[in-house]
Amino acid sequence: MPQYVLYVERKTFIHHxxxxxxxxxxxxVFIWSSVFNHPLYTGFVFLAVLSLVLVSRTFTxxxxxxxxxISLALMSMILWPLFRRGGTTHLATVFGISFTAESxxxxxxxxxxxxxxxxxxxxLLTTTRIxxxxxxxxxxxxxxxxxxxxxxxxxxxxxxxxDGLTILAAQQARGVNVAxxxxxxxxxxxxxxxxPLFITTMRRFGDLPIAIESRGFVPMEKRSxxxxxxxxxxxxxxxxxxxxxxxxxxxxxxxGYGVVFxxxx
Amino acid sequence: xxxxxxxxxxVKYRGARDYSLKGVTxxxxxGVVAVIGPTNAGKTTLCKTIAGIIPNVGAYDxxxxxVLVDGVSTKGRKVGEISRKCAMVxxxxxxxxxxxxxxxxxxxxxxxxxxxxxxxxxRVRDAIKAVGLExxxxxxxxxxxxxxxxxxxxxxxxxxxPSLLILDEATSDLDPVGKRAIYEVAKNLMEQKVIKxxxxxxxxxxxxxxxxxxxxxxxDGNVIMDGPASHVLSEVEMxxxxxxxxxxxxxxxxxIQPNSKPYPMSLxxxxxxxxxxxxxxxxxxxxxxEDEPAVEVEDLWFGYQKGExxxxxxxxxxxxGELLGLIGQNGSGKTTLAQLVAGxxxxxxxxxxxxxxxxxxxxxxxxxxxxxxIFQNPDYQIFSNTVREEIAYGLRARGLPEPEVEARVxxxxxMIGVSNILDEDPFFLTKADRQRVAVASIxxxxxxxxxxxxxxxxxxxxxxxxxxxxxxxxxLQGTTIITITHDMWVVAKYCNRVVLMTDGKIVADGxxxxxxxxxxxxxxxxxxxxxxxxxxxxxxxxxxxxxDEFLDLVSFNNETG
Numbered sequence: 001m002p003q004y005v006l007y008v009e010r011k012t013f014i015h016h017x018x019x020x021x022x023x024x025x026x027x028x029v030f031i032w033s034s035v036f037n038h039p040l041y042t043g044f045v046f047l048a049v050l051s052l053v054l055v056s057r058t059f060t061x062x063x064x065x066x067x068x069x070i071s072l073a074l075m076s077m078i079l080w081p082l083f084r085r086g087g088t089t090h091l092a093t094v095f096g097i098s099f100t101a102e103s104x105x106x107x108x109x110x111x112x113x114x115x116x117x118x119x120x121x122x123x124l125l126t127t128t129r130i131x132x133x134x135x136x137x138x139x140x141x142x143x144x145x146x147x148x149x150x151x152x153x154x155x156x157x158x159x160x161x162x163d164g165l166t167i168l169a170a171q172q173a174r175g176v177n178v179a180x181x182x183x184x185x186x187x188x189x190x191x192x193x194x195x196p197l198f199i200t201t202m203r204r205f206g207d208l209p210i211a212i213e214s215r216g217f218v219p220m221e222k223r224s225x226x227x228x229x230x231x232x233x234x235x236x237x238x239x240x241x242x243x244x245x246x247x248x249x250x251x252x253x254x255x256g257y258g259v260v261f262x263x264x265x
Numbered sequence: 266x267x268x269x270x271x272x273x274x275x276v277k278y279r280g281a282r283d284y285s286l287k288g289v290t291x292x293x294x295x296g297v298v299a300v301i302g303p304t305n306a307g308k309t310t311l312c313k314t315i316a317g318i319i320p321n322v323g324a325y326d327x328x329x330x331x332v333l334v335d336g337v338s339t340k341g342r343k344v345g346e347i348s349r350k351c352a353m354v355x356x357x358x359x360x361x362x363x364x365x366x367x368x369x370x371x372x373x374x375x376x377x378x379x380x381x382x383x384x385x386x387x388r389v390r391d392a393i394k395a396v397g398l399e400x401x402x403x404x405x406x407x408x409x410x411x412x413x414x415x416x417x418x419x420x421x422x423x424x425x426x427p428s429l430l431i432l433d434e435a436t437s438d439l440d441p442v443g444k445r446a447i448y449e450v451a452k453n454l455m456e457q458k459v460i461k462x463x464x465x466x467x468x469x470x471x472x473x474x475x476x477x478x479x480x481x482x483x484x485d486g487n488v489i490m491d492g493p494a495s496h497v498l499s500e501v502e503m504x505x506x507x508x509x510x511x512x513x514x515x516x517x518x519x520x521i522q523p524n525s526k527p528y529p530m531s532l533x534x535x536x537x538x539x540x541x542x543x544x545x546x547x548x549x550x551x552x553x554x555e556d557e558p559a560v561e562v563e564d565l566w567f568g569y570q571k572g573e574x575x576x577x578x579x580x581x582x583x584x585x586g587e588l589l590g591l592i593g594q595n596g597s598g599k600t601t602l603a604q605l606v607a608g609x610x611x612x613x614x615x616x617x618x619x620x621x622x623x624x625x626x627x628x629x630x631x632x633x634x635x636x637x638x639i640f641q642n643p644d645y646q647i648f649s650n651t652v653r654e655e656i657a658y659g660l661r662a663r664g665l666p667e668p669e670v671e672a673r674v675x676x677x678x679x680m681i682g683v684s685n686i687l688d689e690d691p692f693f694l695t696k697a698d699r700q701r702v703a704v705a706s707i708x709x710x711x712x713x714x715x716x717x718x719x720x721x722x723x724x725x726x727x728x729x730x731x732x733x734x735x736x737x738x739x740x741l742q743g744t745t746i747i748t749i750t751h752d753m754w755v756v757a758k759y760c761n762r763v764v765l766m767t768d769g770k771i772v773a774d775g776x777x778x779x780x781x782x783x784x785x786x787x788x789x790x791x792x793x794x795x796x797x798x799x800x801x802x803x804x805x806x807x808x809x810x811x812x813d814e815f816l817d818l819v820s821f822n823n824e825t826g
Contacts, residue, residue: 005365005405007365129365129366129369131364131365155363159407163645166640166645169604169609169629170638172630173607173636173637174633174659174662174706174707175630175633175634175659175662175710176659176662177662189662196644196645196646199648199692204360207357209322210322210344211355211361211363213344213348214344214352214353214422215345215361215373216348216349216352216373216378218343218345218377221345221379223377223378223379224375224380224381224385225382226386226389
């Protein structure tokens, strides 16, 4: 069976950061990429995140995602110029629809923004154990059951992918043609994959509360932790730098920098 | 004082037609207790009641009676508290694993006990050692083999340091090596007093005989017998009526010396007490199938990752009308080979010919017309609202006219025995029924070759026999069958040919009788033929595959029956 685990153990600066620092990094990426809508600025944020991915040596770990990320970027670049009207610099007219340079730039900016956001989340997941994120969330004040639920979702992704592939094979073996036919037979055929996957997943998650209680878990009771996380000086320095940069980005935006359309996000 | 006292407990699940437990009273002190019985006898319900899951989690129309653990009633208490004393490994043990790595999985329990880090470390170390998973601490739990996962589930409960451990059909999913390992682990836990008592549900009555002190027999929510293992397991007639598979030795002695209860339960004991044989006729000579080849596999190579071969140059010819048993440990490549034949996986090198046509480059959609593949887990296939639609689905997908679809559905459902549940929602059926529906929906397509991947996992021996009888019927009508299984008695009873795989290669291939007579050779691959085979081999140097065959062909001086 191929495995679908994001986390990969490496000895890099990013891996050694406290998960709370990394969560804060994700928050900051969201802030930086949201306050600007100029492609140079969001492009810079995207490159910054990409270089962190390279520094953490997790690039190859994300090979499953590149196609999705590129599709996401292309969608944004095509759709935004259609819907975000405005701007004064006429660029071209296609099929009677005129495009402005501003709307195209905005589309590119949003593409960088979306990819940077998703990539920062993936960076967190490839460099941090799920249990460490869970622990960080409880330390940040989230109730344990919520943190546990969050980690459970990610824990079961590899299992679900495995289930999905087996179901696909099982249905194809009995003549379910997933890729062909008219729209109705396609819908019907995709149900042949989705329904068993849904039921299998529901059974798994439905059993989870009993499973965790069977392991000595009592809801809302205090518990201790096998893993330990600790904010070291380097974490505080990193958080400080990130916070300053976040503040700076907001300051820049308020002063009219890094925007194509000043009135929208 | 008994550790657990069950006092007149009645359980009715929400919406169920009948009670699952009907006034069960028993107590459990130190020792090993086995709970046996057919499907729906209430075994799992009893286990869950002891573990405090019932009545505290889930919905019930009625719960009456009382369960005392260490003298305290379980009712109204938290399962998490009770599990620290009575820990239960579920039948679906994978559902109990939810952390990423082995050590974190084992640590979850002690974390809940609010123990300091040093104590958690010690408990994790001890529990992992007790189940023999040392050096795998950092492994991802879902990357373990089935047997290792099972041991991990046990370790993750042992770290709570319970006094009672419940294993609910813990070994039904495992290969012979995995099964033995679990029993060895359990035995060590008892001997080293890690736990005081063990409750186990198991269909493998020879293992039960070797291991349990006491056996409880359940049927329809009642305890119908409770006593020392050798006494209970000597009630061969009753066990057979319940659809259970009595130990081979007990079955033989119940016929040749019915009054010698309790019967011998081990091979050694049976050999020692065996009366003088007056005559032993040889078994029929194995027939070699000379029919046309159904599947020809030539120099097949496959791997999921570069450089890691899972199938290493397999050559195999399966002839029309064969009922072939594909055996071997988990990870030996059985399922991979079967999926390559079915076209679910594509080989990296080699050739696959089906009924004379080179099908190597065709996928599962094309090969599916000739080859039906039945997966281990029926839930991977079932998605319709009614059994009828489920069976008809593949037929409609092939564009058959509706009257023909109807006729075919009726024909298949009669054969498989699901015609009485055609309008029910498969979601609410028992596992055995869902398995039957999955088989029926493949059968409806009328494949010339059927591949079954561990079809009998989780079924009781009675259900297994029913399913395999149907498979045999199809085989006699000319369908070629390849079945993967860990149940050697199923192979002995039904398969006319055995292929043994190890490490991606075929190491033995021949008529079942020839292969099973090589007991020492099989032992090298951790395959243990049924006890009756070893018995006949040691006693008479013959290979009788089943108890019935043994009794038919061997006569004794003092035979009474």
